[in-house]
Amino acid sequence: MTNPQTVIAETELADQVVRPHGGAQALEGGFQTVGDVRVADPRMSCTGVDVYYADKQAIKDVSLDVGKNQVVAMIGPSGCGKSTFLRCLNRMNDTIDACRVTGEIKLDDQDIYDRRLDVVPLRAQVGMVFQKPNPFPKSIYDNVAYGPRIHGLVASRTELDEVVEISLTKAGLWDEVKDRLEQPGTGLSGGQQQRLCIARTIAVEPEVILMDEPCSALDPIATAKVEELIDELRENYTIAIVTHSMQQAARVSQRTAYFHLGKLVEVGETTQIFTNPRHKLTEDYITGRFG
Amino acid sequence: MNKPENARVRTIDKVKASLEKRYAKERRFRRLGLGAVLLGLSFVLVLFMDITSKGYTAFVQTHIELEVFFDPALIDPDGTRDMDVIARADFRKIARQPLREKFPEVTGRRDKRALDSILSTGAPYQLLEMVRADPDLIGTRQMVELIADDDIDMLVKGYIDRNAAAEDRRVNDSTIAWIERLDSDGLISLNFNTRFFTNGDSREPELAGIGGAAAGSFYTLLVTLALSFPIGVAAALYLEEFAPKNRWTDLIEVNINNLAAVPSIVFGLLGLAMFINLFGLPRSAPLVGGLVLTLMTLPTIIIAGRAALKSVPPSIREAALGVGASKMQTVFQHVVPLAMPGMLTGTIIGMAQALGETAPLLMIGMVAFIVDVPGGPLDPSTVLPVQVYLWADSPERAFVERTSAAIMVLLAFLIAMNTFAVVMRRRFERRW
Numbered sequence: 001m002t003n004p005q006t007v008i009a010e011t012e013l014a015d016q017v018v019r020p021h022g023g024a025q026a027l028e029g030g031f032q033t034v035g036d037v038r039v040a041d042p043r044m045s046c047t048g049v050d051v052y053y054a055d056k057q058a059i060k061d062v063s064l065d066v067g068k069n070q071v072v073a074m075i076g077p078s079g080c081g082k083s084t085f086l087r088c089l090n091r092m093n094d095t096i097d098a099c100r101v102t103g104e105i106k107l108d109d110q111d112i113y114d115r116r117l118d119v120v121p122l123r124a125q126v127g128m129v130f131q132k133p134n135p136f137p138k139s140i141y142d143n144v145a146y147g148p149r150i151h152g153l154v155a156s157r158t159e160l161d162e163v164v165e166i167s168l169t170k171a172g173l174w175d176e177v178k179d180r181l182e183q184p185g186t187g188l189s190g191g192q193q194q195r196l197c198i199a200r201t202i203a204v205e206p207e208v209i210l211m212d213e214p215c216s217a218l219d220p221i222a223t224a225k226v227e228e229l230i231d232e233l234r235e236n237y238t239i240a241i242v243t244h245s246m247q248q249a250a251r252v253s254q255r256t257a258y259f260h261l262g263k264l265v266e267v268g269e270t271t272q273i274f275t276n277p278r279h280k281l282t283e284d285y286i287t288g289r290f291g
Numbered sequence: 292m293n294k295p296e297n298a299r300v301r302t303i304d305k306v307k308a309s310l311e312k313r314y315a316k317e318r319r320f321r322r323l324g325l326g327a328v329l330l331g332l333s334f335v336l337v338l339f340m341d342i343t344s345k346g347y348t349a350f351v352q353t354h355i356e357l358e359v360f361f362d363p364a365l366i367d368p369d370g371t372r373d374m375d376v377i378a379r380a381d382f383r384k385i386a387r388q389p390l391r392e393k394f395p396e397v398t399g400r401r402d403k404r405a406l407d408s409i410l411s412t413g414a415p416y417q418l419l420e421m422v423r424a425d426p427d428l429i430g431t432r433q434m435v436e437l438i439a440d441d442d443i444d445m446l447v448k449g450y451i452d453r454n455a456a457a458e459d460r461r462v463n464d465s466t467i468a469w470i471e472r473l474d475s476d477g478l479i480s481l482n483f484n485t486r487f488f489t490n491g492d493s494r495e496p497e498l499a500g501i502g503g504a505a506a507g508s509f510y511t512l513l514v515t516l517a518l519s520f521p522i523g524v525a526a527a528l529y530l531e532e533f534a535p536k537n538r539w540t541d542l543i544e545v546n547i548n549n550l551a552a553v554p555s556i557v558f559g560l561l562g563l564a565m566f567i568n569l570f571g572l573p574r575s576a577p578l579v580g581g582l583v584l585t586l587m588t589l590p591t592i593i594i595a596g597r598a599a600l601k602s603v604p605p606s607i608r609e610a611a612l613g614v615g616a617s618k619m620q621t622v623f624q625h626v627v628p629l630a631m632p633g634m635l636t637g638t639i640i641g642m643a644q645a646l647g648e649t650a651p652l653l654m655i656g657m658v659a660f661i662v663d664v665p666g667g668p669l670d671p672s673t674v675l676p677v678q679v680y681l682w683a684d685s686p687e688r689a690f691v692e693r694t695s696a697a698i699m700v701l702l703a704f705l706i707a708m709n710t711f712a713v714v715m716r717r718r719f720e721r722r723w
Contacts (some may be wrong), residue, residue, distance in 0.1 A: 077621060090613070092609065092612065092613065095608070095609070097535070097536055120617050122615075123612065123614065123615040124614070127613060127615075128609075130610065130613065131531050134606035135610070136611070137607075145609075146616075147615065150624075151615060200614060201613070204615060
C-alpha cells in the first residue's frame with residue numbers, strides 16, 4: 001500500500017473481478033483465494049505467507065498446500081511472485097539480504113521458518129532444480145555424488161557408485177552418459193544438463209522437489225523428456241513446479257495455482273482450472289487475453 | 292500513393308548521405324586507436340633497446356691471463372697448509388708479480404703503481420680462493436685469468452676514447468700501451484661475468500653483483516607472499532561472502548580502495564614507525580621490507596579477489612545451496628576454486644608491483660650499502676630496484692652498464708611473473 005504503483009495495479013485488479021460462477025472476487029482488502037487451498041494429505045502446508053523485498057511486498061497472504069506425491073504447478077504472468085513463493089519453500093530466499101518472509105510454512109508439521117531450524121537438512125529434504133541448468137564445473141559423476149558425499153549418505157565407493165547410477169537412471173540420463181561419467185557435466189547438452197541437475201537433486205533422496213521453470217531454457221524435445229521424467233518422479237516425490245507454459249502445467253500437474261501480482265488468485269484441480277476457471281483473471285490468463 | 296514512395300526515397304537518400312560521415316568517423320577512431328597502441332609499443336621498444344644496448348656488456352668482464360707463481364715463501368712459509376696462515380698471506384704481491392715480470396722496463400714507483408692497478412683489487416682474493424679450493428697449487432705456476440680493473444674493462448669494451456686528450460680520460464698513455472701489448476699477446480679476454488650474478492654490492496664496479504640484491508628481493512617477496520596472499524584472500528572472502536552488507540562494510544570497502552591509492556612512501560614511513568621503532572625489528576631486513584610491501588600489496592589482492600569472487604555466477608552458489616551444502620562448503624568447494632585463477636592473477640600482479648617497489652624500502656633502511664649476500668629474512672640486505680637506484684647514483688663509468696644490466700634482470704623477473712600470471716589464468720580458467 002505504500003507504493004503508489006501497487007495501489008494503481010490493485011485498483012485495476014478490483015475493476016475486473018466478477019465472474020458468473022465465482023461471485024464477487026475483489027483482490028482488495030479481504031480477498032480470498034478462489035478454490036480449496038488445502039488438500040487431504042499435505043506434505044507442505046503454507047498459511048498466510050508474506051514476502052517483502054526491502055519495503056516492497058512481493059507475496060501477499062498466500063496459503064497453499066502441496067499434496068503428497070502430487071505435482072503442483074504455479075502459473076501466472078511475469079513478476080507475479082510465483083518463483084519467490086517457490087523459493088520460500090526451501091528458504092532459498094535467505095540468500096537475499098533484503099528479503100523477509102512472514103507467515104507459516106510447514107513441512108510435515110515442522111515450521112521451516114522456526115528460528116531453531118537448520119536450513120542445511122531442510123534443503124536436503126526439499127531439493128531444488130533451477131531455471132537455467134547449473135551443473136557444477138566438475139565431472140558428471142561428481143555432480144551427482146556431491147550431495148550424498150557432503151551429507152555422508154554413503155559409506156563406501158561402491159555404495160556411492162550405486163547411488164549415482166540409480167539417480168542418473170531415475171533422471172533418464174544413465175544410458176546417455178554411463179560411458180563418460182568422468183567428463184565434465186558442463187559439456188552435456190542443455191537438456192542433458194537439466195536432467196543431470198535433477199539427478200543431482202534426487203541423489204540426496206529429498207521428500208519434495210521444487211522446480212523453477214525447469215524447461216524454459218530447453219528445446220521441445222528436451223522439454224518432453226523432462227516432463228515425462230517429472231511424471232515418473234511423482235510416484236516417489238512431491239513436486240512443486242513454476243512454469244510459464246500453460247500447456248506444460250496442464251500436462252504434468254494435478255493441481256494448479258494461479259498467481260497475480262503477489263496474490264494467489266485461484267487454485268484447484270488442473271483439469272478444472274484449464275477447462276472451467278472460476279476467476280476472471282485466471283480465465284483471461286489461460287485463454288491468452290494477457291500475460 | 293506518391294507520398295510514401297517519396298518519403299521512402301528520401302529516407303534512403305538521407306541514410307546514404309550520412310553513411311560516408313559515419314564510416315569516416317569509424318576509420319578515424321580506428322586509426323587513432325592503432326596509433327595509440329603503436330606509440331605505446333614504440334616507447335617500450337625504445338626503453339628496451341636503450342637498456343639492452345647500454346647493459347649487455349655488463350654480462351661479460353675483462354680478464355687478463357697471466358702466469359701466476361704461487362710462491363710457497365709468501366703463502367705458506369712453514370709448509371703447514373694451515374688455512375689461517377694462508378688467509379693472512381700477501382696475495383697482493385703474488386697477484387702483481389706476473390705483470391711486473393711481463394714489463395721489466397717499468398721501474399718508477401708511480402709507474403709500478405699504475406701497472407699494479409691494471410688488475411682489480413679483487414684479483415688477490417681470486418687467488419686466495421683458488422688456494423683455498425686446492426692447496427696443492429702452492430709452489431706451482433698456473434695460467435690464471437685475473438680480473439681487470441673497471442677502468443681497463445671500460446677501455447677494452449671501447450667506452451674510453453683512446454684519442455681523447457690524456458687529461459680527459461681515466462687511463463693514461465702508458466697504461467694504454469701496456470694493454471695494447473697484452474692484447475697483441477692474446478692475453479686479454481672477455482669472459483662471462485658470473486660474479487655479476489653471485490656477488491653482493493661492492494665499491495669496485497668489476498666486483499659488484501646483483502646476487503645480494505636478488506637474494507634480498509627473494510626473501511622480501513617471500514615474506515610478502517606468505518602474508519599478503521592468505522590475509523588478502525581471507526579478507527576478500529569474508530567481505531564478499533560472509534559479511535553483512537551495511538554501512539560498516541561499505542566504509543571498509545571505501546577505505547580499502549583508499550589504501551590502494553596511498554603513495555607507497557607513506558607505507559615506508561608507517562613501517563619505520565611501527566615495525567622498527569615500536570616493535571624493534573631489525574633495520575634493513577627483508578622481514579620488515581616484506582611487512583611494508585604486504586601493507587602495500589593487500590589492497591590490490593583484496594580488490595582483485597573480490598572481483599574474482601563476484602564474477603562467479605550465482606547459479607553455482609544456488610546449485611550448491613540447493614542440494615544442502617552449508618555456506619562454508621558452498622564457498623570453499625565451489626566458489627573459491629572458480630575464483631582462484633582471478634585471485635592468483637591479482638596476487639601475482641601485486642607481487643610484481645612489490646618487486647619493483649623502491650620508495651617505501653628507502654624508509655626502512657634497505658638502501659644501505661651491503662656487501663654480503665643475505666642468508667635469511669633477518670639479515671641486512673637490499674633489493675633489486677634499490678640496487679638500481681644505488682648504482683645509478685655512482686660516479687664510475689662501469690656502473691652505468693651494471694645499472695642497465697640490473698634493470699634487465701629486474702625486467703626479466705617482472706615479465707616472467709606476468710607471463711606466469713597470464714598462463715595460469717588461461718590454464719585454470721573454467722567454463723560454466
